[in-house]
Amino acid sequence: MKRLINRVRRLPIASQLTVLIGIVLLVLFSVILVTVQTFYTHLIQTQMELRARQIAENLANVALPALLHSDEISLYQNLARVTDQSDIVFVSVLNGDDKVFAWSAPQPYDTLLNLVNLNPTLLRQVRQADYLFEYFPTRALLEVYQPIRTNGTYWGTVLLGLNYQHIEQVARQVRWLSLTVGILLILLVIWGVQKVSESVLAPVQQLVAGTEQVSKGNFDFRLKVEREDELGFLASKFNEMIARLKSYQTRQEELTAQLHEYSEHLEEKVRLATRQLRQIQEEVLQIFHQIPIGLLVVTEGGEIRWFNDELVEVLKIKDRSRLKNANLLAEKVFLDGKFQGKLREVTRAKIESTFRIEFKLSSVSTRLLEVRTQPLLGENSQAVGMIFIIKDVTRETELERQLNRTQRLESMGKLAGGIAHDFNNILAIILPTAQMLKMRLASDAELVPMVETIEKATSKAADLTSQILSFARGSKGGKMEVFNLNDLIREFQTMIGRVVNKNIDIRAQLDENLWNVEADRTQIEQILMNLSMNAVDAMPNGGTLLYRTENLELVDAESMIPQLKPGRYVKLEVVDTGIGMSKEILDRIFDPFFTAKKKEKGTGLGLSMVYGIVRSYRGYIDVSSQPGHGSRFTIYLPATSRKIQNSNGHALQAQPGKWRILVVDDEEMLRSSLKSMLSTLKYRIFEASNGQEAVQLFQKHRHEIDVILMDIQMPVMDGLEAATRIWEEAPDFPIVFSSGYAPPAKFEELRRRGAKNFLKKPYQIKDLVDIIERTLQAS
Numbered sequence: 001m002k003r004l005i006n007r008v009r010r011l012p013i014a015s016q017l018t019v020l021i022g023i024v025l026l027v028l029f030s031v032i033l034v035t036v037q038t039f040y041t042h043l044i045q046t047q048m049e050l051r052a053r054q055i056a057e058n059l060a061n062v063a064l065p066a067l068l069h070s071d072e073i074s075l076y077q078n079l080a081r082v083t084d085q086s087d088i089v090f091v092s093v094l095n096g097d098d099k100v101f102a103w104s105a106p107q108p109y110d111t112l113l114n115l116v117n118l119n120p121t122l123l124r125q126v127r128q129a130d131y132l133f134e135y136f137p138t139r140a141l142l143e144v145y146q147p148i149r150t151n152g153t154y155w156g157t158v159l160l161g162l163n164y165q166h167i168e169q170v171a172r173q174v175r176w177l178s179l180t181v182g183i184l185l186i187l188l189v190i191w192g193v194q195k196v197s198e199s200v201l202a203p204v205q206q207l208v209a210g211t212e213q214v215s216k217g218n219f220d221f222r223l224k225v226e227r228e229d230e231l232g233f234l235a236s237k238f239n240e241m242i243a244r245l246k247s248y249q250t251r252q253e254e255l256t257a258q259l260h261e262y263s264e265h266l267e268e269k270v271r272l273a274t275r276q277l278r279q280i281q282e283e284v285l286q287i288f289h290q291i292p293i294g295l296l297v298v299t300e301g302g303e304i305r306w307f308n309d310e311l312v313e314v315l316k317i318k319d320r321s322r323l324k325n326a327n328l329l330a331e332k333v334f335l336d337g338k339f340q341g342k343l344r345e346v347t348r349a350k351i352e353s354t355f356r357i358e359f360k361l362s363s364v365s366t367r368l369l370e371v372r373t374q375p376l377l378g379e380n381s382q383a384v385g386m387i388f389i390i391k392d393v394t395r396e397t398e399l400e401r402q403l404n405r406t407q408r409l410e411s412m413g414k415l416a417g418g419i420a421h422d423f424n425n426i427l428a429i430i431l432p433t434a435q436m437l438k439m440r441l442a443s444d445a446e447l448v449p450m451v452e453t454i455e456k457a458t459s460k461a462a463d464l465t466s467q468i469l470s471f472a473r474g475s476k477g478g479k480m481e482v483f484n485l486n487d488l489i490r491e492f493q494t495m496i497g498r499v500v501n502k503n504i505d506i507r508a509q510l511d512e513n514l515w516n517v518e519a520d521r522t523q524i525e526q527i528l529m530n531l532s533m534n535a536v537d538a539m540p541n542g543g544t545l546l547y548r549t550e551n552l553e554l555v556d557a558e559s560m561i562p563q564l565k566p567g568r569y570v571k572l573e574v575v576d577t578g579i580g581m582s583k584e585i586l587d588r589i590f591d592p593f594f595t596a597k598k599k600e601k602g603t604g605l606g607l608s609m610v611y612g613i614v615r616s617y618r619g620y621i622d623v624s625s626q627p628g629h630g631s632r633f634t635i636y637l638p639a640t641s642r643k644i645q646n647s648n649g650h651a652l653q654a655q656p657g658k659w660r661i662l663v664v665d666d667e668e669m670l671r672s673s674l675k676s677m678l679s680t681l682k683y684r685i686f687e688a689s690n691g692q693e694a695v696q697l698f699q700k701h702r703h704e705i706d707v708i709l710m711d712i713q714m715p716v717m718d719g720l721e722a723a724t725r726i727w728e729e730a731p732d733f734p735i736v737f738s739s740g741y742a743p744p745a746k747f748e749e750l751r752r753r754g755a756k757n758f759l760k761k762p763y764q765i766k767d768l769v770d771i772i773e774r775t776l777q778a779s
């Protein structure tokens with residue numbers, strides 16, 4: 001029902017009106033129809049009953065005498081007359097005992113009469129009533145019970161059956177007719193209403209159509225104004241409204257176009273500005289990351305805002321995510337409590353400051369950081385955080401230290417060199433004077449030993465001076481030779497392996513493609529010897545001694561080792577796992593006479609000499625050490641592109657046992673060690689402790705001796721004199737002169753007298769063999 005109503009509501013107003021009026025008419029008509037029919041039926045029924053009673057009463061009057069006289073014959077005539085009437089179905093007269101006294105019924109109804117049940121209840125009631133009706137609608141039959149009485153005595157009843165079928169037929173026809181007429185009327189009315197409402201509502205519909213057009217955005221639509229009533233007014237106002245809307249629309253379109261143009265312009269501007277801003281940002285960011293200084297920006301609350309790539313580099317942080325978390329940064333990165341505390345303090349105070357701090361990268365590695373702090377200013381120049389400018393100055397400081405040391409050693413070298421030079425000259429006077437004195441006092445048994453003491457002391461002083469000089473100038477004048485450091489190390493390694501304790505593991509990592517060097521082999525061997533002895537001393541409980549070689553090309557000297565010119569270098573490292581050195585010791589180890597060893601053990605000149613030698617080759621020596629972790633000495637020597645000339649290196653095994661050598665030296669230890677070494681090489685050895693002995697021995701065994709190894713500085717008779725005497729007897733006899741130190745004048749004198757072969761002390765056994773072989777080949 002509800003749905004139906006809703007559907008109707010959606011119909012046009014005219015239809016709604018029609019439906020409404022239709023319904024009203026239908027209801028009205030139905031009521032009228034029912035009323036008319038009821039009234040009509042009632043009217044017919046009343047008339048029918050009236051007639052039936054009249055007939056029944058007439059019959060009762062006629063029947064009374066017949067009953068009284070039991071003369072039914074006379075009655076039959078009357079009954080037949082009655083039943084002649086078409087609608088009378090039957091008629092019957094009952095006596096006082098309710099028995100049929102007489103009856104009549106036309107043909108089709110005679111049987112019916114038998115069927116009529118005499119209703120005993122009605123018959124009982126009729127005795128008291130004026131009359132009674134009983135309807136049998138199924139058969140359209142009306143029965144009338146009319147009592148027959150006189151003076152209150154009941155004599156019987158007239159029973160009349162009346163068929164009212166025809167009346168019903170008429171009633172039905174009337175009903176149909178009125179229904180048809182009624183429906184037609186309704187339709188007519190509906191049609192009329194529809195027409196009328198359509199004509200009345202046409203302007204409204206037009207308005208509706210107009211509204212629809214407007215809603216679609218069509219403002220060119222206009223309503224026809226044909227009427228002058230309210231609808232006409234409405235139409236004209238509607239048109240006005242549309243016209244105004246149209247003008248608004250036009251204006252709005254203009255404005256929209258303008259706005260669009262403007263926004264496009266603005267967008268372009270914004271795009272340009274954004275691009276510029278991004279470019280600036282990228283540039284700034286690039287600069288920020290490329291600044292070779294660590295930058296860290298922290299907010300007031302201690303949170304990290306920014307940091308650059310260099311900071312990651314400086315702090316050696318592998319895991320960058322740590323940097324994002326301020327707590328982790330504090331915890332993990334700034335392991336050093338002092339550093340962390342300092343950073344916090346500065347952040348809290350928001351002050352500009354500069355400080356240096358040692359930063360622990362790990363348990364073994366520390367870096368020196370220079371930190372500059374600056375408040376980060378926000379709006380109103382209020383500090384909103386801190387900028388930390390962090391620079392790793394470890395290398396810088398180290399270089400500074402190295403430079404300082406170099407300068408110090410350089411000036412110390414100059415001083416020592418100067419002194420040693422003058423000292424040498426003095427010694428050059430003392431020594432010959434003492435020797436002359438000794439010759440003069442040859443017979444004085446008491447004074448000669450005293451002069452010899454002077455001689456010995458002077459020799460020692462000369463040795464010392466020579467060492468100082470090799471620190472100062474790297475003792476020039478030795479034989480320059482092209483060789484490969486690897487070969488030298490291999491020989492040295494075998495040698496030192498025999499000497500040192502077994503608990504020291506000696507290893508070598510040698511670069512097979514190592515470039516050659518050009519140097520005095522003996523000096524380089526001396527370097528190896530000094531460094532190795534120091535390393536061995538540093539490992540009293542054993543350890544590892546490692547020799548490493550490597551090629552190194554310095555392109556930009558500034559960045560690596562400022563003391564070295566760009567070029568190709570051979571790098572030699574001597575590494576030990578010994579006791580290491582403290583910073584204080586480390587700073588002074590190259591100083592002459594600096595020693596941390598016991599007095600008898602070290603002179604403190606070992607490293608000074610190494611330093612002097614290395615510098616004299618325009619090389620460089622560096623050292624790093626950690627107390628308890630060992631030391632690493634690194635030497636850089638200029639490489640040469642020249643090839644190794646001869647293979648004298650192998651002369652050691654060349655012709656063993658062939659030569660007989662007279663060794664003349666006042667140092668007994670030297671003689672005996674030489675003897676043992678040379679004997680193992682199958683040389684035969686004669687020994688003499690001074691020149692005099694040598695001359696005597698030579699005279700005795702002249703044909704058993706092939707070559708003489710002659711020390712220059714000796715008591716009793718020095719090498720110069722002994723050689724002179726020998727050459728007097730056997731001119732050009734092969735003699736090799738060796739000396740740790742001898743006054744230059746003496747060398748000059750020797751050369752003048754024909755000496756060609758010199759071997760500087762201390763020498764390597766290989767060099768000795770080498771020079772002996774060469775001397776003998778030349779002679």
Ligand SMILES: Nc1ncnc2c1ncn2[C@@H]1O[C@H](COP(=O)(O)OP(=O)(O)OP(=O)(O)O)[C@@H](O)[C@H]1O
Pocket residue numbers: 530534535538576578579580581585589590594595596597601602603604605606607608631
């Ligand atoms: N490998 C090393 N490990 C620990 N300390 C060392 C090492 N090398 C040198 N040193 C220290 O440096 C000091 C100086 O060494 P240097 O070789 O100049 O003199 P020395 O060894 O004491 O005496 P000398 O070499 O004249 O016998 C040593 O006393 C020692 O304290």
Ligand SMILES: [Mg+2]
Pocket residue numbers: 530533534602606607
């Ligand atoms: Mg030493």
